[in-house]
Amino acid sequence: MSVQIVRTLAELRATIAAWRRDGAVIAVVPTMGALHEGHLSLVRAALGRADRVIVTLFVNPKQFNSAADLAAYPRTEDDDAAKLAPLGAHMLYAPDAQEIYPEGFATTVSVSGVSEGLCGAFRPGHFDGVATVVAKLFLQTGADLAFFGDKDFQQLLVVRRMARDLDLPVEIVACPTVREADGLALSSRNVRLSPSQRAKAPKLAEALTAAARRLASGARPLSTLDDARTAILAAGFDRVEYLELRSADDLATLDLLDRPARLLVAAWLGHTRLIDNVEVV
Numbered sequence: 510m511s512v513q514i515v516r517t518l519a520e521l522r523a524t525i526a527a528w529r530r531d532g533a534v535i536a537v538v539p540t541m542g543a544l545h546e547g548h549l550s551l552v553r554a555a556l557g558r559a560d561r562v563i564v565t566l567f568v569n570p571k572q573f574n575s576a577a578d579l580a581a582y583p584r585t586e587d588d589d590a591a592k593l594a595p596l597g598a599h600m601l602y603a604p605d606a607q608e609i610y611p612e613g614f615a616t617t618v619s620v621s622g623v624s625e626g627l628c629g630a631f632r633p634g635h636f637d638g639v640a641t642v643v644a645k646l647f648l649q650t651g652a653d654l655a656f657f658g659d660k661d662f663q664q665l666l667v668v669r670r671m672a673r674d675l676d677l678p679v680e681i682v683a684c685p686t687v688r689e690a691d692g693l694a695l696s697s698r699n700v701r702l703s704p705s706q707r708a709k710a711p712k713l714a715e716a717l718t719a720a721a722r723r724l725a726s727g728a729r730p731l732s733t734l735d736d737a738r739t740a741i742l743a744a745g746f747d748r749v750e751y752l753e754l755r756s757a758d759d760l761a762t763l764d765l766l767d768r769p770a771r772l773l774v775a776a777w778l779g780h781t782r783l784i785d786n787v788e789v790v
């Protein structure tokens with residue numbers, strides 16, 4: 510069995526129209542490919558809620574801050590299609606670039622508030638790129654449901670806000686972060702880690718989880734975050750870009766744990782930037 514690969518908007522729309530005539534509920538799982546178990550967990554969740562599941566694969570140039578990062582992004586379409594087939598995903602929509610950004614494309618979807626700070630502060634324009642491409646994918650597929658991982662928590666809130674603000678008739682479904690046995694959050698960027706970096710990488714989740722536990726038992730945020738930052742650097746990370754306690758609803762900064770919260774981090778191991786986040790309850 511293989512997954513149907515679609516490259517044009519015309520073919521996408523024709524297939525979806527036929528599905529709609531059969532009354533199908535349609536889900537979309539937006540990805541940039543290099544699929545790992547985290548993506549596959551989204552596909553399984555989508556198959557549990559929808560009759561037809563479209564996985565999109567588009568390495569979106571508008572959300573990269575550096576040409577080198579865009580060029581280095583893994584492109585593994587054949588492997589991706591092979592991973593999707595046994596799950597029973599119905600379509601891999603891997604559009605040609607002009608189907609997303611046709612000649613003269615001049616529109617940007619920009620979400621204020623939740624896009625600011627955290628990754629938004631260090632990757633200028635990144636969330637505009639994400640919001641723009643995700644809005645297009647929602648409109649092109651007309652999906653009823655869209656699945657995103659908690660791993661990119663700020664992205665999840667940006668997409669939610671965008672869909673709400675633009676009255677896009679799609680339910681955004683969040684799915685838990687999938688981790689390796691040693692706690693490292695799955696990411697397409699993990700393949701870039703050298704063996705010695707890979708050995709250090711799980712310390713990020715370890716420090717985050719320990720800090721979340723301390724916060725939940727009443728420790729002061731300032732000193733807890735300082736200790737976690739120290740632990741991450743002591744574990745061999747080169748730089749902590751941010752480590753912050755934020756409100757889980759709207760990412761407002763928190764000095765006190767007085768509402769449902771999330772602890773979010775970005776840190777560098779050599780040339781690889783890892784992000785992670787955990788709930789603080």
Ligand code: PAF
Pocket residue numbers: 539540541567569572639642643661664
């Ligand atoms: O999370 C990703 O892989 C990307 O940001 C997304 C949502 C597919 C948009 O390009």
